[in-house]
Amino acid sequence: xxxxxxxxxxxxxxxxxxxxxxxxxxxxxxxxxxxxxxxxxxxxxxxxxxxxxxxxxxxxxxxxxxxxxxxxxxxxxxxxxxxxxxxxxxxxxxxxxxxxxxxxxxxxxxxxxxxxxxxxxxxxxxxxxxxxxxxxxxxxxxxxxxxxxxxxxxxxxxxxxxxxxxxxxxxxxxxxxxxxxxxxxxxxxxxxxxxxxxxxxxxxxxxxxxxxxxxxxxxxxxxxxxxxxxxxxxxxxxxxxxxxxxxxxxxxxxxxxxxxxxxxxxxxxxxxxxxxxxxxxxxxxxxxxxxxxxxxxxxxxxxxxxxxxxxxxxxxxxxxxxxxxxxxxxxxxxxxxxxxxxxxxxxxxxxxxx
Amino acid sequence: xxxxxxxxxxxxxxxxxxxxxxxxxxxxxxxxxxxxxxxxxxxxxxxxxxxxxxxxxxxxxxxxxxxxxxxxxxxxxxxxxxxxxxxxxxxxxxxxxxxxxxxxxxxxxxxxxxxxxxxxxxxxxxxxxxxxxxxxxxxxxxxxxxxxxxxxxxxxxxxxxxxxxxxxxxxxxxxxxxxxxxxxxxxxxxxxxxxxxxxxxxxxxxxxxxxxxxxxxxxxxxxxxxxxxxxxxxxxxxxxxxxxxxxxxxxxxxxxxxxxxxxxxxxxxxxxxxxxxxxxxxxxxxxxxxxxxxxxxxxxxxxxxx
Numbered sequence: 001x002x003x004x005x006x007x008x009x010x011x012x013x014x015x016x017x018x019x020x021x022x023x024x025x026x027x028x029x030x031x032x033x034x035x036x037x038x039x040x041x042x043x044x045x046x047x048x049x050x051x052x053x054x055x056x057x058x059x060x061x062x063x064x065x066x067x068x069x070x071x072x073x074x075x076x077x078x079x080x081x082x083x084x085x086x087x088x089x090x091x092x093x094x095x096x097x098x099x100x101x102x103x104x105x106x107x108x109x110x111x112x113x114x115x116x117x118x119x120x121x122x123x124x125x126x127x128x129x130x131x132x133x134x135x136x137x138x139x140x141x142x143x144x145x146x147x148x149x150x151x152x153x154x155x156x157x158x159x160x161x162x163x164x165x166x167x168x169x170x171x172x173x174x175x176x177x178x179x180x181x182x183x184x185x186x187x188x189x190x191x192x193x194x195x196x197x198x199x200x201x202x203x204x205x206x207x208x209x210x211x212x213x214x215x216x217x218x219x220x221x222x223x224x225x226x227x228x229x230x231x232x233x234x235x236x237x238x239x240x241x242x243x244x245x246x247x248x249x250x251x252x253x254x255x256x257x258x259x260x261x262x263x264x265x266x267x268x269x270x271x272x273x274x275x276x277x278x279x280x281x282x283x284x285x286x287x288x289x290x291x292x293x294x295x296x297x298x299x300x301x302x303x304x305x306x307x308x309x310x311x312x313x314x315x316x317x318x319x320x321x322x323x324x325x326x327x328x329x330x331x332x333x334x335x336x337x338x339x340x341x342x343x344x345x346x347x348x349x350x351x352x353x354x
Numbered sequence: 355x356x357x358x359x360x361x362x363x364x365x366x367x368x369x370x371x372x373x374x375x376x377x378x379x380x381x382x383x384x385x386x387x388x389x390x391x392x393x394x395x396x397x398x399x400x401x402x403x404x405x406x407x408x409x410x411x412x413x414x415x416x417x418x419x420x421x422x423x424x425x426x427x428x429x430x431x432x433x434x435x436x437x438x439x440x441x442x443x444x445x446x447x448x449x450x451x452x453x454x455x456x457x458x459x460x461x462x463x464x465x466x467x468x469x470x471x472x473x474x475x476x477x478x479x480x481x482x483x484x485x486x487x488x489x490x491x492x493x494x495x496x497x498x499x500x501x502x503x504x505x506x507x508x509x510x511x512x513x514x515x516x517x518x519x520x521x522x523x524x525x526x527x528x529x530x531x532x533x534x535x536x537x538x539x540x541x542x543x544x545x546x547x548x549x550x551x552x553x554x555x556x557x558x559x560x561x562x563x564x565x566x567x568x569x570x571x572x573x574x575x576x577x578x579x580x581x582x583x584x585x586x587x588x589x590x591x592x593x594x595x596x597x598x599x600x601x602x603x604x605x606x607x608x609x610x611x612x613x614x615x616x617x618x619x620x621x622x623x624x625x626x627x628x629x630x631x632x633x634x635x636x637x638x639x640x641x642x643x644x645x646x647x648x649x650x651x652x653x654x655x656x657x658x659x660x
Contacts, residue, residue: 070446076449124641124644127644127645127648128644131445131449131592132592132644132650134449135584135585135637135640136637136640136641136644138581139640139641142634143637145634146631146633146634151624216658266453269450269453270450277446311469314461315460315462315465316465318457318460318461319458319461319465321457321458322454322455322458322459322460322461323454323458324454325450325457326435326436326451326458329447329450329454330436330440333440333444
């Protein structure tokens with residue numbers, strides 16, 4: 001009853017093209033963003049910041065990136081970890097070799113480098129499709145992992161192969177507390193999500209979706225596959241690269257290539273499948289789910305007071321994680337975003353049955 | 355120079371056979387249900403763990419029989435709990451479901467069987483043998499376990515090929531692979547067929563786990579062998595049993611040869627911290643190959659219509 005669009009007339013094209021055409025949606029999103037910026041810092045503690053909020057937000061950016069490629073353009077990719085590594089190491093090297101660079105430029109550079117590498121590894125997508133392509137993107141994953149582990153220049157000849165970043169500041173304001181990191185990551189995530197949302201609503205997004213739904217038909221109606229697929233690879237890798245740089249700088253601080261191994265790729269893929277393919281909202285929901293669930297399963301024995309060894313906990317975590325994934329796929333193959341839509345439909349009539 | 359290279363080549367080919375064994379499991383399931391089964395590596399691990407732990411209490415042959423029963427039960431569980439509920443879903447959803455199964459099996463296997471390194475003793479001679487001593491100084495070094503694995507693999511491929519081509523069930527399997535709905539409408543029970551395929555894939559995993567376990571010891575890293583089998587799969591073609599074998603041989607040999615011949619050059623030119631190129635070489639080889647033949651060596655020709 002409270003949530004319905006009755007009486008909200010669209011009198012201009014601008015109103016018709018709004019991201020959130022329904023007033024209640026708009027207010028809800030604004031309230032949510034204000035809540036995240038103003039209220040969360042009032043009560044959040046260190047643990048909530050570093051283990052939940054910051055990882056969720058950074059991985060959402062990666063998930064948006066992969067969602068553009070897989071969810072919108074239909075190209076299954078298992079190389080996200082590798083592209084995150086490109087972003088991280090490119091940003092590291094720029095910050096190291098040109099120390100005065102603004103941190104935003106550093107992160108963007110990470111994204112741009114990942115974009116170039118993504119374009120290169122996107123080329124095979126013009127020839128190969130489906131699972132063949134998925135396995136081919138694994139080539140990118142393993143090759144990039146190897147490059148950063150073995151080519152000493154990238155790690156600045158660090159003997160252990162692990163690299164660390166120094167002080168990070170933005171226009172003179174240091175980003176060193178969990179709170180300032182959180183605010184920075186939140187702002188980045190919102191801006192990138194907004195950009196992605198607008199991209200997928202525009203001409204280029206429709207091109208990608210046509211490509212996903214049936215590539216030959218799309219080609220026949222005049223969409224150039226080269227253009228559509230490579231642009232998807234480029235934009236997606238850019239997002240993933242930025243996420244990789246943020247992850248390395250703001251979440252890890254010091255890292256080695258193992259932080260971006262194939263499990264990271266699977267993690268991001270899980271996020272978009274659980275969240276919902278082809279939705280920006282789903283990227284956030286999926287990231288939250290995949291980050292929070294293992295923490296929950298890890299803590300569960302402690303809460304229940306069951307004495308259990310760490311090895312057993314980690315095995316249990318694997319089992320429960322796998323089972324949850326399967327459960328969700330069976331219960332709602334279209335992801336959490338779909339549940340959200342169904343919920344909104346229900347809310348429209350509530351509290352009346354019909 | 356020729357001696358060591360030839361030795362590496364033979365070693366690579368024999369390792370390649372073991373890759374083929376894992377790839378075979380993928381092909382079977384993909385062929386019959388269109389599911390890209392990422393859990394194959396975990397199934398190999400699970401089978402090897404069961405066999406190794408059971409063999410501690412009982413003679414090997416009994417342990418083997420019990421493991422076969424376990425793998426069939428596993429296939430049943432997967433069909434009953436997962437696949438049955440996902441009929442008609444997108445292939446990417448099924449793929450993710452097998453990833454879920456993979457996570458579950460890794461946790462489950464190590465929970466009930468333990469996570470140490472276990473040995474499987476198949477009673478094969480373990481000392482390397484030297485052959486062709488007359489032709490090369492010192493002869494060529496060959497691991498008999500790998501040789502036996504190669505023979506077992508060849509036998510399995512023959513049996514599977516006959517099974518697929520000649521028997522009634524095999525024909526039903528091919529029909530299901532072609533078109534789920536059409537197969538169902540002519541009275542082929544989809545559930546039973548899937549159960550059958552997963553059981554056969556489980557048995558293949560058991561054999562692969564047995565051979566890898568005898569070679570490396572049974573430990574968590576066995577499940578990563580699946581990642582090595584993927585380039586084999588795309589090189590040979592997802593749907594081809596001979597493809598899995600030939601692909602395995604090419605990848606196995608290419609990987610070992612590249613480590614010996616290419617890695618030193620790369621290390622010298624780019625000042626690397628060690629080689630280890632076998633982690634990606636197979637993938638890049640397969641990728642380059644795919645650019646020429648997108649469906650792999652023996653894959654079915656991809657015909658696309660609007």
